[in-house]
Amino acid sequence: MKADPDAIDKGSPAGRPRDPRIDAAILRATTDLLVEIGYSNLTMAAVAERAATTKTSLYRRWSSKAELVHEAAFPAAPTAIETPPGDFRADVRAMIAAARNVFTSPVVRAALPGLIADMSADAELNARVMGRFVDVFSAVRSRLSEARQRGDARADVDPERLIEVIGGATMLRLLLWPDEDLDDEWVDQTTAIVAHGVIV
Structure with a gap:
């Protein structure tokens, strides 16, 4: 079983902060797998394996596959309309x-x-x-x-x-x-x- 690199430090009242590198690896693994195998075949276990982390780390950040995919597919809000007004x-x-x-x-x-x-x-x-x-x-x-x-x-x-x-x-x-x-x-x-x- 993989050690969880993002495990909470029980000795610290606030716990150890999330590692943004793990977030990035998870989102990158999700986008890659979506394109390769599609939404229906995507699993949290497959994402964890591709990102070289654990399912615990995934579920600490996203409670479901749908929430993870939503953030991976729409990483930033679309920009507002940029055409000059008047037409x-x-x-x-x-x-x-x-x-x-x-x-x-x-x-x-x-x-x-x-x-x-x-x-x-x-x-x-x-x-x-x-x-x-x-x-x-x-x-x-x-x-x-x-x-x-x-x-x-x-x-x-x-x-x-x-x-x-x-x-x-x-x-x-x-x-x-x-x-x-x-x-x-x-x-x-x-x-x-x-x-x-x-x-x-």
């Missing part, structure tokens, strides 16, 4: 391109089907994953509000529906045709459809 069609294209960029990494492609299933059964996990997109969602609402004030967007467009349409189109495309690329032509065509429904 709502450009904003819509930037939103669609951003969704494409987030969901088409090899790790996210491998994780998405299983993670969606686990998120539907775990409200806390769902909230945690959605929390990574707060800045993007806020930017969509802000740009839509500005476009309405300029008279560039329909007043009856709900920002939540716009977010759902963009994210849903991207994820459904990946789930239906997981081996096909989402290139700039796909972004342009999807932009044309969405823009037709929201731009005055």
Whole structure:
């Protein structure tokens, strides 16, 4: 049995702090295995073996496979929309391109089907994953509000529906045709459809 290199030091009231090298090794092992064997075949034991640590170290950090995969697949929150304000069609294209960029990494492609299933059964996990997109969602609402004030967007467009349409189109495309690329032509065509429904 492997010694746990991250074991808590019982002699110290606060315990020994987590070793960030172990965190990094675990996340790297998770991303590698996701791409190699897929979500359904991924196990905590396999991750521990690949990371040269123990399952105890994994479960001290992440309580489930879904939580570990969520952090490995989305290591950082996507950035907000960076296009200059004033052109709502450009904003819509930037939103669609951003969704494409987030969901088409090899790790996210491998994780998405299983993670969606686990998120539907775990409200806390769902909230945690959605929390990574707060800045993007806020930017969509802000740009839509500005476009309405300029008279560039329909007043009856709900920002939540716009977010759902963009994210849903991207994820459904990946789930239906997981081996096909989402290139700039796909972004342009999807932009044309969405823009037709929201731009005055």
